[in-house]
Amino acid sequence: MAIMTNRRKLLAGLGSSVLLAGCDSWSRNERVREILASAEGLTMRAQRLITDREALAREFTLAEISPRFRANGSRTAETAQGRDYQEMLANNFADFRLQVDGLVQRPLSLSLADLRSMPSRTQITRHDCVEGWSAIGQWKGTPLSRILDLAGLRDNANYIVFHCADTYGAQNRPYYESIDLIDAFHPQTILAYDMNGDVLPEAHGAPLRARIERQLGYKHAKFVMRLEAVESFDNIYGGKGGYWEDVGDYAWYAGI
Ligand SMILES: Nc1nc2c(c(=O)[nH]1)N[C@H]1C(S)=C(S)[C@@H](COP(=O)(O)O)O[C@H]1N2
Ligand SMILES: [Mo]
Secondary structure: OHHHHHHHHHHHHHOOOHHHOOOOOHHHOHHHHHHHHOOOHHHHHHHHHHOOOOOOOOOOOHHHOOOOOOOOOOOOOOEEOOEEHHHHHHOOOOOOOEEEEEOEOOOEEEOHHHHHHOOOEEEEEEEEOOOOOEEEEEEEEEEHHHHHHHHOEOOOOOEEEEEEEEEEOOOOEEEEEEEEHHHHOOOOOEEEEEEOOEEOOHHHOOOOEEEOOOEOHHHOOOOEEEEEEEOOOOOOOOOOOOHHHHHOOOOOOOEO
């Protein structure tokens, strides 16, 4: 197995055998391996010595679901894909198409029916907001890895940007977020269309919101309209990779 050999070589270079545990899962993805082997991967490998970014977030039972899950940040959106958001919502997002573009081999335009017909993942996880509250909810959606595999990332794609339908704050800046490919291919990273067994409510980001379970709440983009694969986010909005990263002093990497 050539894949394992390369990885073993890489990890042997780090002088650690502990990291070999669980290495036969999602990190088989070729692009993730390339990054781990690259110069920029040095930082990530260093990080992996401290925390294993492949580890799964804790999952809970149905009985542990919070009776109330607060909605935070934007509770609605204004315009979505050139249409009135309320109109789209009233129409059950029949005309909604998730755009997947940027550094991909095959740009995609996926309806909710397309996404619902793809393999799904359901998980009960705890949402941790940086403001100090948490809530446990059940999320069902399409693994981001499936969508990225369909689109085919180009070699220079390093990050996935989530473009949202809402604006936030006094300046009405568009909300957006971004993650690296380690998180993008993490098995618990999904675009959720259901919450607690029902269709995702408006206030929680209908029709699609990201769940990135190893990251703090502000990374979990709601009202996701478009995924863009990029080499860097230098030229996207404020250049720091996310709304709160640009506007406040929130860290781009919000791993938990
Ligand atoms: N598009 C968009 N996504 C967003 C936000 C937002 O204002 N707009 N707020 C973020 C923050 S700070 C948190 S804690 C969660 C809240 O998700 P919830 O409304 O489902 O609780 O969404 C995150 N994603
Ligand atoms: Mo948050």
